[in-house]
Amino acid sequence: MARVLYITAHPHNETQSYSMAVGKAFIDTYKEANPNDEIVTIDLYKEQIPHIDADVFSGWGKLRTGSAFDDLTAEEKGKVSRLDELSSQFVEGDKYVFVTPLWNFSFPPIMKAYLDSVAVAGKTFKYTEQGPIGLLPDKKALHIQARGGYYSEGPAAEMEMGHRYIQIIMQFFGIPILEGLFIEGHNAQPNKAEEIKANAIARAKDLAHTF
Numbered sequence: 222m223a224r225v226l227y228i229t230a231h232p233h234n235e236t237q238s239y240s241m242a243v244g245k246a247f248i249d250t251y252k253e254a255n256p257n258d259e260i261v262t263i264d265l266y267k268e269q270i271p272h273i274d275a276d277v278f279s280g281w282g283k284l285r286t287g288s289a290f291d292d293l294t295a296e297e298k299g300k301v302s303r304l305d306e307l308s309s310q311f312v313e314g315d316k317y318v319f320v321t322p323l324w325n326f327s328f329p330p331i332m333k334a335y336l337d338s339v340a341v342a343g344k345t346f347k348y349t350e351q352g353p354i355g356l357l358p359d360k361k362a363l364h365i366q367a368r369g370g371y372y373s374e375g376p377a378a379e380m381e382m383g384h385r386y387i388q389i390i391m392q393f394f395g396i397p398i399l400e401g402l403f404i405e406g407h408n409a410q411p412n413k414a415e416e417i418k419a420n421a422i423a424r425a426k427d428l429a430h431t432f
Contacts, residue, residue, distance in 0.1 A: 225251065226314040228263045230321045232331040239308040239404045240367035245321035246330030247365060247402070250429035261314070263333045270307070272334055276336055302346040304338050310335050311339040316432065317362040317396075319387055323372065328383040336390055345394040355395020362399045363432055365425065402428060 227248050235242040252260060271277065280297030284290065293301065310319055311317075321328040339345055346353050364387050372381040391399045404421040409412040 222257045222259060222262060223255070223315040224259045224313060225316045226261050226263055226311065227318045228265065228320065229328045230265045230319070230335070230336070232266050232329075235426060238322065238367065239421070240320050240365055241320050242418060243367070243404055243421045243425045244318070247363075247425035247429050247432075248318065250432065254430050261310070262312075263335075265320040265329075265335050268335075269303055270334045270338060271303050271332060273304075273337055274300070275302050277304065304341075307335070307338040308341040308344050312344050312357070313320045313382065317359060317360065317391075318432075319362065321362045321364070321366050323366055323368040323381065323383050325413060326380050326382050327386065328366075332383075333386075336387070338395070340390065353393065355393055358395040358397060360394075360396045361432070362387075362396050363402065363428070364388075364399060365402045366404070367407075368403060370404035371406050371409060372403065373403060379380060400428070400432070 225248075227244070229239050229241060229244060229402060231238045235245040248260060263327075266420070276294070276296045276321070277300050280293045280301040283293055284301070290298065290302075319332070321332055327333075342348060343356075345357055346355050366384055366385055368381070370377065372378055384403075388399045402421070402425055404417060407417045410417070
């Protein structure tokens with residue numbers, strides 16, 4: 222049995238969002254094809270995702286220098302413990318499905334906060350004399366991303382930074398495979414929007430059987 226973390230970063234649901242509609246088609250089909258797997262849904266807009274701020278740095282610093290957890294302030298305790306929960310949950314996953322729109326050439330800022338929360342030395346990577354090494358080589362990941370324009374090729378491809386960032390951070394964690402499923406062009410060609418969406422949903426269902 223595999224544990225799948227289904228991680229969404231969109232304020233809208235599948236009735237309003239192309240990425241969420243395709244994501245739902247994927248995960249519903251995946252459940253049908255893998256009934257024994259555990260699906261953990263993480264809606265980042267409904268979760269508490271602490272930013273790494275002064276309280277976090279202060280709390281981490283105290284713990285590194287030998288202070289007990291009870292010596293931390295209430296704010297430090299809350300944020301540090303929540304970050305530990307998120308990173309532990311991530312490590313316990315076997316497969317990751319990220320669902321995002323392309324916003325301003327990247328993804329919603331809540332996704333960056335989440336990825337920061339799970340990028341923890343000793344959990345997802347470690348430092349060595351030869352440089353950092355990822356600690357999750359037996360995992361796999363998928364990124365479902367809706368793009369209103371076309372960014373798969375040509376000059377616009379260099380402007381897309383959301384999928385590329387997730388790809389880099391997964392490689393940093395040692396995850397060897399990050400597949401991408403992109404829905405693009407529905408804003409550029411609104412007359413073909415429904416066709417683009419339907420084709421993406423069909424691809425998502427096919428991919429769900431092999432992921």
